[in-house]
Amino acid sequence: MTLVLHPCRKERKGAPMQKWIISVIGEDYPGITENLAQILQDNGANWLDASLRRLGDRYAGIIELELPEANAQALRRQLAELPRLSIELQRVAVKTQPSxxxxxxxxxxxxxxxxxxxxxxxxxxxxxxxxxxxxxxxxxxxxxxxxxxxxxxxxxxxxxxxxxxxxxxxxxxxxxxxxxxxxx
The missing domain is CATH 3.30.70.260 (ACT domain)
Incomplete structure (x- = not known):
């Protein structure tokens, strides 16, 4: 038996993906990034770009993601349940790259x-x-x-x-x- 793997891009089925930004700030504690990643995965989000860091005793960051608009409210609810954090989710328009x-x-x-x-x-x-x-x-x-x-x-x-x-x-x-x- 021969197994051949071909690289391919998975096609997304269902609702079209839209760009969103999550901004987060709050008290730092172990597991924040893992919790964020799991919640995003549970809601069908695709993590694109991020800048996350500890500043003093605070956790602060921005995450760019793709998400079906139909999943935005559920994602907002789950993010709001994370303790000691202030989190905002905003939809953003795709911006063209300047020359x-x-x-x-x-x-x-x-x-x-x-x-x-x-x-x-x-x-x-x-x-x-x-x-x-x-x-x-x-x-x-x-x-x-x-x-x-x-x-x-x-x-x-x-x-x-x-x-x-x-x-x-x-x-x-x-x-x-x-x-x-x-x-x-």
Whole structure:
């Protein structure tokens, strides 16, 4: 007997899948992610993308998923039963990928106002933040708090990207700015 496995994509039967976002925040305890994953599976959801993490004593995250609209109310009810968490489920429209993207990393000695200054530049140039992550670390040799900001942004045109680049470099000598244009 010979068994041959062919890779294929399973066709989904039934109601069409729609994009949804779950946002969750609350007291951290073991098993939250497993509970979320099981509830999503029980309701026919397809887990697509997520950012989940512990911040202090809080659990916080966002999950993008596909879900038949007919299952949304049952999913809401089950999510509401999870203890010590605030959870919101929202349907979202599929957004087309922008053609001009820019990955920006800003690193420098920690001080108030770095995020405000960077986002002010982005807003004044009509750029949209697609993703933003930051963290606070310690510089290897000095022990000084080191702030790191990573942003994926979308801009309307090349001129906007050029202006953003120049304005970011004008933020000061204590900040290092690295950037990469992403082409699709």
């Amino acid at each position: 001009l993207q820019f990955q920006v990393e800003v690193i420098g000695n920690d001080r108030p106002g770095i995020v405000a200054a960077v986002t002010r530049i982005l807003t004044s140039n009509q750029a949209n933040i697609e993703q933003l992550e930051s963290d606070l670390d310690t510089a290897n040799h000095t022990g000084v708090p080191l702030f790191r900001l990573n942003i994926l942004l979308a801009a309307a045109d090349e001129a906007s990207l050029d202006r953003i680049e120049q304005e970011l470099f004008s933020l000061g000598d204590d900040l290092m700015v690295e950037y990469e244009r992403i082409t699709n």
